[in-house]
Amino acid sequence: MRTKKHATVDAKILARARRTLAFAKERAKNAANWMELHNALFAPGGKATELFSTEAERTAFCRTQEYKQILALSDTLSDPPVKGFVEMAANANGAISVRLPRAVHEALLAEAKAEGVSLNQLCQSKLVAQLRAMV
16 A cells, blocks of 8 residues: 655745744734734735745645644734724725736736627626635
8 A cells, every 4th residue: 555645845945934934923923913914924025925926836835834833823813803894895885996017907908808898897707706716
């Protein structure tokens, strides 16, 4: 019977994972809640986002003990206030404005034209598909 081998993580990934964990520990000391820490790590411009720029690197990072420690650290922080979100949702009118790089905008316009739909319809369908994939 074969035993299942665990994939090893590259030394460069491990070094970056250690840097990310050190950053997370320092940032968690002053973070108001887990979402603030998460954004500092994983939002655009976040530490992990910068250090693990490709999908393969992010996948490898998620297999490290450092990533698991970051998740555990995040669990020790309080939840963000819900009241602000509830108020925002109550005032939502269904319209958003998003600034895009020109090349992305042009690509979306070309795709919408090829599909025979409006840019609004195309973006809405892409957003809904992404949300469904997450749930």
